[in-house]
Amino acid sequence: MKHTIAAILGIAALGFAASAASADTLDDVKAKGFIQCGVNTGLAGFSAPDDKGEWTGLDVDFCRAVAAAVFGDGSKVKFTPLSAKDRFTALQSGEIDILSRNTTWTVNRDTALGLNFAGVTYFDGQGFMINAAKLPGVNSALQLSGASVCVQAGTTTELNLADYFKANNLEYNPVVFEKIEEVNAAYDSGRCDAYTTDQSGLYAIRLTLASPADHVVLPEIISKEPLGPAVRQGDDKWFDIVKWTYFALLNAEELGITKANVEEMKNSANPEIKRILGTEAETKIGTDLGLANDWVVNIVKTTGNYGEIFENNVGAGSPLKISRGINALWTKGGLQYGMPIR
Amino acid sequence: MQEHDMSWVRTEMALAEAPPRTEAGAGAWIRKNLFATPVDAILTIFSALVVAWFLPQILNWSLFNAVWTGADRTACLTVDQGGSLPSGWSGACWAFVNAKFGQFMFGRYPIDERWRVILTAVIFVALLAPLLIPRVPYKRLNAILFFAVFPFIAYFLLVGGFFGLPYIETSLWGGLLVTLVISYVGIVVSLPLGIILALGRRSKMPIIKLICVIFIETVRGVPLVTVLFMASFMLPLFVPPGMTFDKFLRALVGVALFASAYMAEVVRGGLQAIPKGQYEGADSLGLGYWQKMGLIVMPQALKLVIPGIVNTFIGMFKDTTLVLIISMFDLLGIVKQHLSDANWATPQTAKSGLVFAAIVFWLFCFGMSRYSIYMERRLDTGHRR
Numbered sequence: 001m002k003h004t005i006a007a008i009l010g011i012a013a014l015g016f017a018a019s020a021a022s023a024d025t026l027d028d029v030k031a032k033g034f035i036q037c038g039v040n041t042g043l044a045g046f047s048a049p050d051d052k053g054e055w056t057g058l059d060v061d062f063c064r065a066v067a068a069a070v071f072g073d074g075s076k077v078k079f080t081p082l083s084a085k086d087r088f089t090a091l092q093s094g095e096i097d098i099l100s101r102n103t104t105w106t107v108n109r110d111t112a113l114g115l116n117f118a119g120v121t122y123f124d125g126q127g128f129m130i131n132a133a134k135l136p137g138v139n140s141a142l143q144l145s146g147a148s149v150c151v152q153a154g155t156t157t158e159l160n161l162a163d164y165f166k167a168n169n170l171e172y173n174p175v176v177f178e179k180i181e182e183v184n185a186a187y188d189s190g191r192c193d194a195y196t197t198d199q200s201g202l203y204a205i206r207l208t209l210a211s212p213a214d215h216v217v218l219p220e221i222i223s224k225e226p227l228g229p230a231v232r233q234g235d236d237k238w239f240d241i242v243k244w245t246y247f248a249l250l251n252a253e254e255l256g257i258t259k260a261n262v263e264e265m266k267n268s269a270n271p272e273i274k275r276i277l278g279t280e281a282e283t284k285i286g287t288d289l290g291l292a293n294d295w296v297v298n299i300v301k302t303t304g305n306y307g308e309i310f311e312n313n314v315g316a317g318s319p320l321k322i323s324r325g326i327n328a329l330w331t332k333g334g335l336q337y338g339m340p341i342r
Numbered sequence: 343m344q345e346h347d348m349s350w351v352r353t354e355m356a357l358a359e360a361p362p363r364t365e366a367g368a369g370a371w372i373r374k375n376l377f378a379t380p381v382d383a384i385l386t387i388f389s390a391l392v393v394a395w396f397l398p399q400i401l402n403w404s405l406f407n408a409v410w411t412g413a414d415r416t417a418c419l420t421v422d423q424g425g426s427l428p429s430g431w432s433g434a435c436w437a438f439v440n441a442k443f444g445q446f447m448f449g450r451y452p453i454d455e456r457w458r459v460i461l462t463a464v465i466f467v468a469l470l471a472p473l474l475i476p477r478v479p480y481k482r483l484n485a486i487l488f489f490a491v492f493p494f495i496a497y498f499l500l501v502g503g504f505f506g507l508p509y510i511e512t513s514l515w516g517g518l519l520v521t522l523v524i525s526y527v528g529i530v531v532s533l534p535l536g537i538i539l540a541l542g543r544r545s546k547m548p549i550i551k552l553i554c555v556i557f558i559e560t561v562r563g564v565p566l567v568t569v570l571f572m573a574s575f576m577l578p579l580f581v582p583p584g585m586t587f588d589k590f591l592r593a594l595v596g597v598a599l600f601a602s603a604y605m606a607e608v609v610r611g612g613l614q615a616i617p618k619g620q621y622e623g624a625d626s627l628g629l630g631y632w633q634k635m636g637l638i639v640m641p642q643a644l645k646l647v648i649p650g651i652v653n654t655f656i657g658m659f660k661d662t663t664l665v666l667i668i669s670m671f672d673l674l675g676i677v678k679q680h681l682s683d684a685n686w687a688t689p690q691t692a693k694s695g696l697v698f699a700a701i702v703f704w705l706f707c708f709g710m711s712r713y714s715i716y717m718e719r720r721l722d723t724g725h726r727r
Contacts, residue, residue, distance in 0.1 A: 041669060042682030049680060051441045053450040053516075080513070081669050081679070086574070181692070188689070207415070207687035211422050319415060319684045 025097050025231070025238035026070070026290050034076045037063035038096035041081040044204035045314035045322070046102050046122075055079045058313040059100040061303045062121055062229055062246070066098060069245045069295045074302030088113050091232055098242060100229040102200075115230040116239050119246035121306075122228075122314075123326045123335055125221035126160050127199035129206065133214040135193060141220040148173040150183050150192035156223070161196050164222040184208065198225055203320045221326075241289055248296045250338025251276055252305035254329055259304035262297055276341045285341060296341075306336065404697070407433025411440060418688040435690040439698045442680050446698070449516015449676055455508065458499045459519055465495060466526075474713060476720065489530055496523075512590035516671040518702065520590075524597050524662045524672070529655055531598035536605025541635065543610055554606070561603035566664055569596045574668035593665050601658045608650040612643030645721045652714035656707045674699050 029035050039047035039059050047057040060079065067077035080096050091099045092114060102124070103109070105117040128141045128149075138144065141164075151158050153176045165172045175192045177183045187195040188209050195202065199217060206212045229246070231239050252258075255273050257265045266279050274280045278293035286293035303309050310327060311317045328334025364370060376386040409418050409427070418435035419425025439446070448456050469488040472478040500523070503509035515523070542554035561569075573592040616639050624634035644651070666675035677695045680686070 040682075041671075042679040044682050044684040044687060048682040048684065049445065049450070050683060050685065051445070052453065053445050078513075081671075083667065083669060085667075086571075086669065089576075204682075204684065204687065207684065208689050208692065210689050212424070213422060319687060 025235050026241065029070060029097055029238075033071075034078050035063060035067050035070065035098065036078050036080060036096045037066075038080045038082045038087055038090050038099045038101050039063070040101045041083055043102060044207070045200065045318060045320045047079075047081075047100075056313065058122060058309055059102060059229075061309045061313060062100050062249075063098055065249060065299045065303045065309075066242055066245045068298040068302035069241060069248070069291055072292060072294075072298040074298075088115070091115065091230065094232075097238070098229050098231055102227045103230055105226045105228055105230075109230070114233045116233050117228050117230045118239065118242040120226040120228040120335075121246065122200065122226075124198045124200050124225040124227050126157055126196060126223040126225065127202055127221050128218040129187075129195045129202045129215050130193060130218060131190070131214050132216045133211070134190070139216075139218065141194075141218045141222070142168060142170070144172065144194055145170040146172065147193035148175050148191070150175045150177070150187045150195045152176075152180055152183050152197065153178050157197050160223040200314065200320075200322060203314075203322045207319055237290055241291065244289060244341070245299060247338040248276065248299055248341060249303075249306040249309065250329065250336050251341055252296060252300050253307040254331060254338060257296075257300055257305060259300060259308060262300045266297065272342075306338075403432060404434050407431065409433060409435050409437045412437035413441075414685045415688050415691070418686075418690050423688070433690065434697065435686075435688055435694040436698075438680075438686050438688075438691050438694055441686070442677075442695075445680060446517045446673060446676055448519050449671055450514040451510060451516070451519065452508075452514065455502075455510060458502065458507070458510075462496050462499045463522075465492065493527075493530070496526075512588055515590065517676045518673045520665065520670060521659070521662050521672040524594060524665065525655075525659045527594050528597045528601045528658045528662075532601035532605045532654070532658070533651070535598075535602040537609050537640070539602060539606035540609035540613060543606065544613055558603045558606050561599055562607070566596065566600050566661060567667055569600065570664060570668045589668060590670060593668060593670055597658065597662065597665075600661075601654060604654050604657075605651065608647050608654055609643065611650060612645075612647035613639065615646050616643050645718075648714050648718050648721070652710055656710055659706060659710070660703065673702060 037060075039055060039057070042048050043057070043059075045057055046059045047055055050056050063077050063079070064074040068074040070076075080090060082090050082096075082099075082101055087099055087101050087103065088109075090096050099115070100121075102122070103117075104124075105120065109115045110117060128144065130138055130144075130147075132138070135147075149161060149172050151161055151174055158174070158176065161172075161174065175186060177186060183195070183197075184205055186192060187205075195205065197205070199221065202217050206215050206217070209215055229242055231242050255265075255270070255276065257273065257277070262277070265273055266277055268274065268277075268279075271280070275283065275285065276296050278286050278296065283293050286295045289295070292298070304312070307324075307329075310324065314320045314322045315324065324332070324334060326335045328336065330337040360366070364373075377383040412418065412435075416425045417437045418427070420427045420429045420431045422429045444453070444456070448459055451459060469484065469492055473481070473484050473488055478484070498504065499507070500515075500519075501510060501512070539554050539558060542550045543558065545551050545554070570593060573596050574589055577587070577592070620638055620642065621634065624638040629637065662672050663674045665672055666678075671679055677699045681692050681695055
């Protein structure tokens with residue numbers, strides 16, 4: 001039912017998308033002087049307001065990076081908080097230029113909803129959290145046979161949970177609640193042995209538990225939730241800019257270019273660094289994208305490289321303390337792989 | 343016959359006897375009101391136990407154990423959770439509300455421009471207070487200022503864009519500001535529009551009547567959520583690009599029309615309660631339609647339906663929280679949004695934030711309710727029992 005409605009909305013929107021959004025987003029964005037970025041209304045570590053009302057988070061920083069690439073100024077971005085229901089119509093109607101709202105990349109969204117995903121800024125997936133004080137010795141989800149598992153109703157999470165336990169021939173008792181707050185309260189009060197939702201969510205929930213140190217996130221990931229920024233189909237130029245901003249962040253990390261050392265790096269003799277920072281003679285990489293040649297310098301100056309964005313918002317530098325895991329660079333055993341800039 | 347036959351005539355009134363000891367004083371009051379029958383006694387003891395059980399806990403949580411100031415989440419964490427409070431501590435994290443207070447009141451309204459909102463609020467209170475106190479003169483002038491002039495002042499101050507005041511997009515507004523602006527517009531629009539619709543629905547002119555019936559029944563037949571959602575996300579797909587209506591304006595129009603339809607039915611209830619004789623009396627005096635309605639029928643009808651009108655206002659005040667689904671952040675919405683700030687994520691944050699929102703909502707609704715009861719008593723000249 002939910003999907004049908006989404007599809008109908010999507011198709012309806014698609015019909016109007018051509019008229020609603022002009023073909024050249026880059027020109028539009030340059031004309032109005034800022035990027036309109038759709039973010040989550042509130043998700044710890046990804047997009048949340050600080051005490052002054054400024055948006056912070058991994059998804060938010062990605063939009064700032066795109067603004068830095070386009071304008072050389074990461075503050076030229078305005079944020080539209082969007083709920084899960086209205087995120088796609090907002091993009092299709094041209095209300096926003098980028099959707100950077102922990103959106104899972106799926107074929108349906110790529111085709112029927114008319115989106116183009118620029119990359120995966122965060123590889124998420126459904127995981128389990130248990131109270132280690134209550135269940136000592138459990139260090140794998142496969143040991144959860146017979147456990148009661150807290151889960152939110154009507155989500156794909158619930159289906160994934162059923163599939164996983166069935167596939168592994170394990171018994172379990174789902175404890176289902178309508179509202180996420182109820183799930184949290186039930187788990188915290190010990191109603192269930194385990195809690196399942198997306199792993200990034202588990203870390204955020206752990207912060208609100210009475211004894212967070214007792215709770216452990218198990219290593220198993222039972223579903224694929226690649227989250228990334230999306231743009232409208234039919235504007236390859238804008239798509240390229242968003243996509244290569246993402247790759248630039250990854251390459252900057254790989255080459256060790258950080259917010260602090262980017263100015264020194266401009267004098268580096270390493271041809272790869274010269275190429276990416278636009279200091280190579282007669283470089284055309286930036287201008288071919290429709291940007292200035294020092295676009296990567298501007299990006300890294302604003303938000304730092306991908307690793308810095310990750311650590312500041314969800315990693316060690318944040319209360320969430322999520323480990324890099326599969327979001328590490330490919331050189332360090334993760335999945336983040338920046339296509340070469342040359 | 344002799345006139346002074348009686349041996350003694352009392353010349354002054356006898357002093358009243360003091361009531362029996364069992365009928366006066368605190369002891370009697372307690373016996374009469376709390377322990378009159380065995381059932382009463384049981385209920386009293388039970389209630390007292392419930393209060394004795396909960397009150398200390400509530401007070402401990404909200405006042406004695408509460409944390410009032412702090413820079414981030416560690417202020418509200420126990421030793422085991424990585425903070426410095428004793429383990430097992432449970433108390434409100436008012437430090438969270440304290441740190442976010444500006445956000446809860448103004449949303450993302452630029453901090454340097456917040457004086458404009460405060461000034462608007464001061465003018466609002468300065469105009470509203472004398473209007474609510476019956477003794478203060480110049481009611482007509484006051485009402486004109488409040489209902490006709492104030493909206494323009496408020497628009498000029500809050501939105502800006504002229505005379506050197508920077509323009510502030512409504513997408514930056516939030517918190518109590520949004521709640522109050524929507525409620526004010528809803529109330530100011532819905533009462534007159536509701537009266538007109540109610541009169542139209544009872545009109546003898548068929549076309550006017552039909553229009554009013556269709557409007558009222560259509561608006562009442564659709565959930566507010568649907569209207570807000572359509573106005574906010576489907577409308578932009580159907581209008582040409584570049585043509586945008588402000589999202590906040592759309593929400594205002596939606597809420598105001600909604601409240602009007604409900605108000606119309608409340609007022610119609612009052613109109614139906616007025617006996618036919620009142621209409622006929624007005625007719626026999628030779629009054630025209632508007633005189634009849636304005637002088638005879640409406641004053642009586644509105645007085646009757648004060649509880650219904652205030653009920654609608656209170657309902658609308660709380661319905662403003664629905665704008666959350668079109669990603670506008672009223673008080674409740676902004677509190678919930680800030681709960682996602684990982685720098686403040688603690689076991690107590692959500693409770694504290696939501697309790698704060700509840701207290702603010704309660705204060706406004708209770709205020710409206712008390713004022714309506716006061717007004718009812720004051721105006722209840724004909725049917726007082």
